[in-house]
Amino acid sequence: MYCNTSKLLPGGVTMNYKDYQDARDAAWKILMDCGVNRLPVEITQICRKLGVSVRLYVPTDGNDGISLIHDGEPLILVSANVPQARQRFTCAHELGHIILGHVGVYQLRNREPAETDNPIEQAANVFASRILAPACVLWGCGAFEEEEISRLCNISRQAAGFRAKRMQELNRRGKFLTSPLEREVYSRFTPYISEIKNQHREAVQEVP
Numbered sequence: 200m201y202c203n204t205s206k207l208l209p210g211g212v213t214m215n216y217k218d219y220q221d222a223r224d225a226a227w228k229i230l231m232d233c234g235v236n237r238l239p240v241e242i243t244q245i246c247r248k249l250g251v252s253v254r255l256y257v258p259t260d261g262n263d264g265i266s267l268i269h270d271g272e273p274l275i276l277v278s279a280n281v282p283q284a285r286q287r288f289t290c291a292h293e294l295g296h297i298i299l300g301h302v303g304v305y306q307l308r309n310r311e312p313a314e315t316d317n318p319i320e321q322a323a324n325v326f327a328s329r330i331l332a333p334a335c336v337l338w339g340c341g342a343f344e345e346e347e348i349s350r351l352c353n354i355s356r357q358a359a360g361f362r363a364k365r366m367q368e369l370n371r372r373g374k375f376l377t378s379p380l381e382r383e384v385y386s387r388f389t390p391y392i393s394e395i396k397n398q399h400r401e402a403v404q405e406v407p
Contacts, residue, residue, distance in 0.1 A: 215318065218299075222322045225298050226329035227380045230387070237391045239353035240331050242290045246275065251297060253290055255279040264289035266296045273297050284355045288327055295326030324361075332362045335385040338375045339392035341399065343367060351395075 233245050246253050256265075256276040263285065265276040275293040277286050296302050299322055332352040342348050343366045349359035369375060376382050385392075 218318065218322050219325055222295060222299060222325040223329050224378075224380055226295075226326045227333065227378075227384050229298070229330060230333065230384055231380070234387075236387045238332075238336065238351045238388075239287070240291075242287055242294070242331065245330075246290065246294055249294075249298075251275060251294060253277060255286075264293045266293035266302050268302060273302070282355070284349070284353055284358075288331065288354050288358050291327035291331050292323045294330075295323035299323065299326065328358065328362055328365075332359070333381075333384055333388075334362075334366060334369055335375055335381050336388045336392065337362070337366055338370070339385060339388065340395040342395075343370060 229245060229249070230240070233248050235241075235245070243253050251273045252269075253275045254277070256278065257280065258265075258278050263278045263281055267274055267276075275290055275297070277289050277293070281289070301319055301323065331354055332348055337343070337348060337351070340351065342351055343363060345356060345360045345363040348354070348362050348366070349356050352359065352362075354362075376385055
């Protein structure tokens with residue numbers, strides 16, 4: 200049930216705030232458990248470590264991806280008809296459905312994230328965006344714009360656009376590193392963040 204303690208998302212869609220936190224924290228925990236410390240996140244490697252198979256398929260219904268239990272094992276099917284950046288987000292989105300317990304419970308449809316997605320799809324999108332584009336890492340790298348987020352995280356411009364809006368909101372509210380788990384993620388990525396900052400400094404110095 201979605202009621203009371205809720206979070207108003209873009210487009211007026213409301214999802215239970217506890218569900219939002221669960222999706223966000225699950226993504227952070229998997230980053231930690233799988234030893235991820237660089238962008239772009241290798242989402243298929245994470246799936247393998249978690250015992251989730253990933254296969255390409257050719258959909259006939261316009262769906263970008265499906266998650267299901269096949270022969271007792273979790274399986275993600277990703278459309279072969281979309282660009283790699285979209286495939287990555289699809290894979291992360293479907294992994295979110297598996298991790299959050301949606302598979303076999305809800306009727307799901309995977310496509311590019313939209314402001315009018317229902318709360319179940321929003322939760323999977325929260326998971327996907329937080330695992331592929333963790334806000335604290337982007338903040339550390341100084342990445343707040345759609346183009347740079349898309350480049351660093353290897354996600355579509357549409358997905359990066361949603362992330363950029365969220366980054367700007369978090370920056371305005373000063374809401375970075377407020378969770379112990381988020382601080383752990385940031386610490387794990389610190390060498391990578393320093394590397395990106397050094398690249399930025401070198402690029403500025405090269406400008407005549």
